[in-house]
Amino acid sequence: MVVIIDGKKIADEIMEGLKPRIQKLKKKNINPTLAIVLVGDNPSSKIYVTNKQKACEKTGISSNLYEFPENMKEEKLISLIQQLNNDKKIHGIIVQIPLPDHINENKILSLVSPEKDVDGLNPVNVGNLLIGDEHIVPCTPKGIIRMLEKMKIPVEKKNVVIINRSNIVGKPLAMMLTNRSATVTICHSKTKFLSQHTKKAEILITATGIPNMIKKDIVKEGTVIIDAGISYKDGKVYGDVDFENVKDMASYITPVPGGVGPMTVAMVLENTLILAENKK
Numbered sequence: 518m519v520v521i522i523d524g525k526k527i528a529d530e531i532m533e534g535l536k537p538r539i540q541k542l543k544k545k546n547i548n549p550t551l552a553i554v555l556v557g558d559n560p561s562s563k564i565y566v567t568n569k570q571k572a573c574e575k576t577g578i579s580s581n582l583y584e585f586p587e588n589m590k591e592e593k594l595i596s597l598i599q600q601l602n603n604d605k606k607i608h609g610i611i612v613q614i615p616l617p618d619h620i621n622e623n624k625i626l627s628l629v630s631p632e633k634d635v636d637g638l639n640p641v642n643v644g645n646l647l648i649g650d651e652h653i654v655p656c657t658p659k660g661i662i663r664m665l666e667k668m669k670i671p672v673e674k675k676n677v678v679i680i681n682r683s684n685i686v687g688k689p690l691a692m693m694l695t696n697r698s699a700t701v702t703i704c705h706s707k708t709k710f711l712s713q714h715t716k717k718a719e720i721l722i723t724a725t726g727i728p729n730m731i732k733k734d735i736v737k738e739g740t741v742i743i744d745a746g747i748s749y750k751d752g753k754v755y756g757d758v759d760f761e762n763v764k765d766m767a768s769y770i771t772p773v774p775g776g777v778g779p780m781t782v783a784m785v786l787e788n789t790l791i792l793a794e795n796k797k
């Protein structure tokens with residue numbers, strides 16, 4: 518019988534658990550504060566930002582939104598990041614990606630101070646993850662690992678297939694799973710014969726953003742399926758997995774919405790809190 522993983526419930530429990538830590542900081546006159554920088558009007562980004570703001574409000578973390586039009590100059594964004602890095606009242610910074618094409622994303626992410634880098638995308642934090650220090654790691658992979666832990670799904674010795682090689686999902690997730698002794702295969706749009714890999718996956722994690730791409734005939738019976746993909750079509754949200762037809766093949770599966778999304782948000786709050794607690 519398949520278990521549908523309730524990411525929303527796990528995320529709510531995690532956020533509840535953060536509240537006493539937040540109150541403890543407030544008693545010391547530290548008000549954990551997250552700065553969210555949003556450039557342009559990507560509709561998905563706007564939804565992600567709103568979800569993060571709502572979650573902050575629910576737990577008692579302050580959030581400041583810095584919103585700019587698509588044509589914002591790179592220099593202006595650079596000086597904002599520098600200002601936020603120097604602002605003692607700000608404990609965490611998120612630059613919502615994707616950024617507009619005229620802005621060098623890697624350059625901007627590298628400028629976010631590693632001590633305020635909620636998304637774990639500064640090269641210092643990326644490098645730390647590579648050498649096994651997971652102090653601050655990207656929120657979606659962290660949320661997926663936490664979800665597997667909460668569901669008591671072991672990863673050690675497991676064949677894990679990830680369909681995504683982005684800096685924010687696939688690469689850090691592969692590293693975190695490798696740190697936990699899984700055998701990891703990363704697939705992407707240039708992978709030949711994708712199904713040959715997916716059919717061997719004891720844990721299949723997908724984040725392509727292609728609605729219903731993962732069909733029943735390319736998954737192994739009894740596999741764990743984690744669907745991080747999110748796409749919007751005609752006002753409806755879709756995951757990568759053809760959920761209704763695939764779910765009975767799986768031992769565990771995450772729904773979309775209500776799976777990885779809320780876990781990511783919970784990890785945004787947790788990372789902000791860790792950075793606030795560590796503030797020198």
Ligand code: NDP
Nearest residue numbers: 657681682683686705706724725726745746747777778781
């Ligand atoms: P990217 O576009 O960077 O990543 C998509 C990945 O899917 C790429 O590695 C791409 O390969 C791969 N891919 C695309 N088409 C195929 C295909 N036909 N076969 C195999 N692989 C394919 O986006 P992100 O990593 O930022 O996000 C990916 C998805 O995850 C999106 O739907 C996004 O909304 C969602 N997301 C969800 C989050 C959550 O909290 N649940 C958080 C972050 C993202 P290639 O590299 O070759 O292009």
